[in-house]
Amino acid sequence: MLVLVALCLALSSGITVFAQTPDETLRSTLGTLREASFPDKEATVATIADSGHPGAPFILTAFLEDRLYSRDSDLAIVIVKSGETETFDLVDPLTQADAGNVPKDGFTKIGTNNRLRRVLRTTVARFTLASPDAAVRLSAVQNMLRSLDDQTMDLLRARAAIETDAAVKDEIEIGLAMSSLDSGDAAAKLVAIDRLSDRVTTDVRNRLAAFLEKNPDGSFVEADDKVRAAAASAVAHIDNVRSFYSGVETLFFGLSLGSVLVLVAIGLAITFGVMGVINMAHGELMMLGAYTTYVTQLLMPDSIGLSILVSIPAAFVVSGLAGVILERTVIRFLYGRPLETLLATYGVSLILQQTVRSVFSANNRAVETPAWLSGTWQINQALAITNNRLYIVLFTMLVFALLLAVLKRTRLGLDIRAVAQNRSMARAMGIRTQRVDAMTFGLGSGIAGMAGVALSQLTNVGPNLGQSYIIDSFMVVVFGGVGNLWGTFIGGMSMGVVNKLLEPYAGAVLAKIVVLVALILFIQRRPRGLFPQQGRSAEGH
Amino acid sequence: MNRRQLLLTAAGVAASLALPGLASAQNTIKVGILHSLSGTMAISETTLKDTILMMIDEQNKKGGLLGKKLEAVVVDPASDWPLFAEKATQLLEKDKVSVVFGCWTSVSRKSVLPVFEKNNGLLFYPVQYEGEESSKNVIYTGAAPxxxxxxxxxxxxxxxxxxxxxxxxxxxxxxxxxxxxxxxxxxxxxxxxxxxxxxxxxxxxxxxxxxxxxxxxxxxxxxxxxxxxxxxxxxxxxxxxxxxxxxxxxxxxxxxxxxxxxxxxxxxxxxxxxxxxxxxxxxxxxTTPANTAFINTWKMYIKNAKRTTNDPMEAHYVGFNLWVKAVQKAGSADVEKVLAALPGLETPNLTGGIAKMLPNHHITKPVxxxxxxxxxxxxxxxxxxxxxxGDAWSDFLPTSKPIEADWVALKCGNYNTTTKVCSGQNYK
Missing domain, CATH: 3.40.50.2300 (Response regulator)
Incomplete structure (x- = not known):
């Protein structure tokens, strides 16, 4: 087989010696790809790019997107329109003409690896530099900036002269300035440093910091004093800006961790805080919410983006119902007996976990992240905020506001507060306390379900999901002050921020321990938490 | 694994526990399976239990081993490290299994090691691990560093x-x-x-x-x-x-x-x-013929065309076949005889190569x-x-560089080549 391939290769390259048409040269170059090693493929990519053949950009794009295949029967290279369809729609690499629809077997993909894809991306960028779409040009320039050489510099210079879009032009000028840092001329360097000093990215910083380094013999790498001074002040400026934004970033990390803590604790703040039920199955109610997201995605596979929005109310209903059933069948017989409640709900949590294992299997389930939830919001060159975290912070705020509104503005909220404050008096006033109990528990559980939807976007959806959050949620409620929603909110947020402030210095393991120890000491001093409940209602039910 | 098989196995275990000395117990070779079926590790370990059950099933279809049927004894250590030692004791002392396939985490392996050494059992460990260990009673079919x-x-x-x-x-x-x-x-x-x-x-x-x-x-x-x-x-x-x-x-x-x-x-x-x-x-x-066959058998056995195979499963595949060969070579499932027969044995792996059992109780693997x-x-x-x-003691750590494991020539898993002392196993 190998001999045969070698023979074919030899033959095809033999032909090119005689027939010099660009088409055949390109075809024979392509032919070598099938058996090539990754370094060989890299060289071939350069050959194709330099061939000047009109089909080159098309071929390289297909290569980058894993759509370049070799036909096993005649070793010809073909492009498929999509690798994910049932059958292959073939396209001729040179003419871009359709070459029929064929079954998938009988083709070998021309594989790429990370390094090769990087090379391909910068190579393809050279061709897309002339695209009419400014956004495409911008990403092309950004890709080219990742590896600057003389050839790309020439292309950028040529483009800079005719570029009309301000953003693209700006990006190109950065690239040109970066390259003139390498020139011998001190004046050109000073201009370039001046141009780059308001660009607060790490690559610029590192490039400028290189001017300040010393050679092994003690002399400076950069001989010119003025250039060094300019570089030093530019680096100091960039460091200043970046350290400010990294503080902002840490604060955001803290708030986002805090909002996850608030979200998982807020349902518990109702069931434990308001009703005084120690519900060890709280985590499993979140797990049910996460699985509801999974099932919703199964039911609507074509609109993943919408499925998350649908699953929020769905999870509320599923977990809320589970909570009501739990309250009616188990917890209501155990009011006022915290130890028994704890044990019984722990048992329920095990039952729920095992049920999920039996229904969905012990393996984690794949919940997809919709496009609008992934990616980052690039605020400036030094600060980017991830979308999913941002949405979860907003979601937490929304849930919290809604919950407050329900408790303060609705009839149900009034009943809940009345029963929590004085059960017998409430009953005397004609409130059906048993029904209110069930509704309150259902409300808390439903919120746990909604938290589960958010968690499905952050972590594994599996039978153990609840266990990993139950401790945290109790911690937040106790820290914030039992029975006080604002306490839960502020407690969760501050625990998140403190944790994230400590993490860069102490490491994740130690940060968590420090927070726990601090919490224990705090509870020793103030057993009722951050915001203790005032008055007689605080004495229990 | 379908539920009925689990029930049958469980029933079988129960029966053999309840009625010791019945004829059936003597006509089988017992294979212990020590993988967590509940708790955090169940995700990974349940698959390995099913793999060994499938291998046993396949071997029994071929007529068993030494004219006897293989019988699986499944226990659930529930991702709980002390429970691993308890269940291992049960397998070795009560069920008297000839071999155990099990463990995933290093903690669980460390927890059962003293049990296997005390009872002179035989454990096949299928997961990549940190090395720095070679026990007489453990065969490491996963990767060393x-x-x-x-x-x-x-x-x-x-x-x-x-x-x-x-x-x-x-x-x-x-x-x-x-x-x-x-x-x-x-x-x-x-x-x-x-x-x-x-x-x-x-x-x-x-x-x-x-x-x-x-x-x-x-x-x-x-x-x-x-x-x-x-x-x-x-x-x-x-x-x-x-x-x-x-x-x-x-x-x-x-x-x-x-x-x-x-x-x-x-x-x-x-x-x-x-x-x-x-x-x-x-x-x-x-894509090798052996691998394609293995994947098909697995999907048929588990009755789910979407199930995947993975590296520790292959380690169990190799380990099980090595054990079968060793039993055939020794003519007995007795642990001492099997351990003596194991070093030097070869069996094809699923990727077209040969896995060879080394004297340090590790095997050869492609990467x-x-x-x-x-x-x-x-x-x-x-x-x-x-x-x-596989190298049991890493050559890149100064403390373990001079240490050799050789259960054929040296009869030692922890032999210091500079001081010429076999210090035995040291559990940390």
Missing amino acids: NQQAIPAVDYLMKDLGVKRWVLEGTDYVYPRTTNKILEAYLLSKGVPAADISINYTPFGHSDWQTRVAAIKRFGATGKKTAVVSTINGDANVPFYKELGNQKVSAEDIPVVAFSVGEEELSGLDAKPLVGHLAAWNYFQSI YIGEVRADGQFDIVWKTPGTVP
Whole structure:
């Protein structure tokens, strides 16, 4: 087989010696790809790019997107329109003409690896530099900036002269300035440093910091004093800006961790805080919410983006119902007996976990992240905020506001507060306390379900999901002050921020321990938490 | 595994427990399976239990072993380390099994080691681990560090030109030992200490924002950076998601993982992982006739065409076949005779090579590097030319460099070649 391939290769390259048409040269170059090693493929990519053949950009794009295949029967290279369809729609690499629809077997993909894809991306960028779409040009320039050489510099210079879009032009000028840092001329360097000093990215910083380094013999790498001074002040400026934004970033990390803590604790703040039920199955109610997201995605596979929005109310209903059933069948017989409640709900949590294992299997389930939830919001060159975290912070705020509104503005909220404050008096006033109990528990559980939807976007959806959050949620409620929603909110947020402030210095393991120890000491001093409940209602039910 | 089989097995176990000395008990060879079927490790270990049950099933279809049927004894140590020792005692003392296939985490293995040595049992351990151990009573069919971690680092250094290293791990014995070995290896290759960053996070860590931001900063110096991940289990999904969200692409900072395989990928949305790497001794996507047959048998047995195969399953496949050969060679399932017969035995692995049993109770394995595809499978981008023999005691740690394990010539798992002393096993 190998001999045969070698023979074919030899033959095809033999032909090119005689027939010099660009088409055949390109075809024979392509032919070598099938058996090539990754370094060989890299060289071939350069050959194709330099061939000047009109089909080159098309071929390289297909290569980058894993759509370049070799036909096993005649070793010809073909492009498929999509690798994910049932059958292959073939396209001729040179003419871009359709070459029929064929079954998938009988083709070998021309594989790429990370390094090769990087090379391909910068190579393809050279061709897309002339695209009419400014956004495409911008990403092309950004890709080219990742590896600057003389050839790309020439292309950028040529483009800079005719570029009309301000953003693209700006990006190109950065690239040109970066390259003139390498020139011998001190004046050109000073201009370039001046141009780059308001660009607060790490690559610029590192490039400028290189001017300040010393050679092994003690002399400076950069001989010119003025250039060094300019570089030093530019680096100091960039460091200043970046350290400010990294503080902002840490604060955001803290708030986002805090909002996850608030979200998982807020349902518990109702069931434990308001009703005084120690519900060890709280985590499993979140797990049910996460699985509801999974099932919703199964039911609507074509609109993943919408499925998350649908699953929020769905999870509320599923977990809320589970909570009501739990309250009616188990917890209501155990009011006022915290130890028994704890044990019984722990048992329920095990039952729920095992049920999920039996229904969905012990393996984690794949919940997809919709496009609008992934990616980052690039605020400036030094600060980017991830979308999913941002949405979860907003979601937490929304849930919290809604919950407050329900408790303060609705009839149900009034009943809940009345029963929590004085059960017998409430009953005397004609409130059906048993029904209110069930509704309150259902409300808390439903919120746990909604938290589960958010968690499905952050972590594994599996039978153990609840266990990993139950401790945290109790911690937040106790820290914030039992029975006080604002306490839960502020407690969760501050625990998140403190944790994230400590993490860069102490490491994740130690940060968590420090927070726990601090919490224990705090509870020793103030057993009722951050915001203790005032008055007689605080004495229990 | 379907439920009826489990019930039947359970019933069988119950019957053999209740009626000892019945004829049926003597006409079978008992095979113990010590994998967690509940708790956190059930995700990974249930598959291995099913693999061994399938292998037993296949062997019985071929007429059993030495004219006897194989009989599985399944116990559930429930991801609880002390319970592993208890269940191992039960298997060895009460059920008197001839061999045990089991354990996943190093903690569980360390917990059952004294039990197996005391009762002179035989354990086949199928998972890649940190090395620094060789017991008379354990056969390590998973990779030692020199069969997974070191070749992976070599690939990154030579083929991808990586200069700066982040060693990111979960805080327990396997990542800590592996990272110690890797750090010593990198330093020996001339990597300056400033270019190595080692970090640990707790089990099940789910908030990776700070760490990923730190990795980004570490990788922004202009030198090619890679992450070597010994992050275990559930913490991987949020880690890769955060990498994707913070736009850390595999082309800029590739992550090579030692604990992420097909099984783990089937439980998550693989898109944020595409292009990242994993190092294993087996990948499902390797097309050999043996592998295709194995995958088909597995899918038929488990009655689910979507189930994947993975590296520890192959280790069990190799281990089971080695044990069968050893029993046939020894003419008996007696542990001493099987242990004597094992070293030097060869059996084909699933990737077209030969797994050879070495005197240090490890086996020879090929090493593959795969890149994650969007469908949760791997594209092989690199492999070792032949197989690599497992090294129990790493040559890159000063404390274990002079130590040899040889159960044939030296009859010792911990022989110091400089002091010429066999210090026996030392459990930490």
